[in-house]
Amino acid sequence: xxxxxxxxxxxxxxxxxxxxxxxxxxxxxxxxxxxxxxxxxxxxxxxxxxxxxxxxxxxxxxxxxxxxxxxxxxxxxxxxxxxxxxxxxxxxxxxxxxxxxxxxxxxxxxxxxxxxx
Numbered sequence: 001x002x003x004x005x006x007x008x009x010x011x012x013x014x015x016x017x018x019x020x021x022x023x024x025x026x027x028x029x030x031x032x033x034x035x036x037x038x039x040x041x042x043x044x045x046x047x048x049x050x051x052x053x054x055x056x057x058x059x060x061x062x063x064x065x066x067x068x069x070x071x072x073x074x075x076x077x078x079x080x081x082x083x084x085x086x087x088x089x090x091x092x093x094x095x096x097x098x099x100x101x102x103x104x105x106x107x108x109x110x111x112x113x114x115x116x117x
Contacts, residue, residue, distance in 0.1 A: 061112055069101050 050056070073094070080090045 059112075065104070065108075069097075073097060 076090075076094070076097070080086055
């Protein structure tokens with residue numbers, strides 16, 4: 001679900017990046033608007049439609065897990081962007097954090113068997 005709902009944002013970000021490089025658009029403004037719009041849309045619409053299709057059991061453990069990852073990633077983004085750039089090493093750290101989150105999601109049933117399907 002997350003990858004499917006993020007594909008439009010990725011497409012717009014890439015278009016903005018290449019147009020910004022050739023002087024046609026402000027890639028930074030496109031990127032910030034894209035992130036904010038995507039977050040609001042995903043939280044309100046994608047989650048709501050998914051719950052209509054298949055009701056979800058949401059527990060405090062799931063909320064705490066996702067809030068922790070969201071807070072850490074947002075904090076890292078703010079910290080890394082204080083110098084105005086994101087380096088390759090910082091980008092790789094974000095990818096490693098994302099990969100860790102995916103592993104946690106796949107292993108979640110081992111930690112909380114009552115929540116596994």
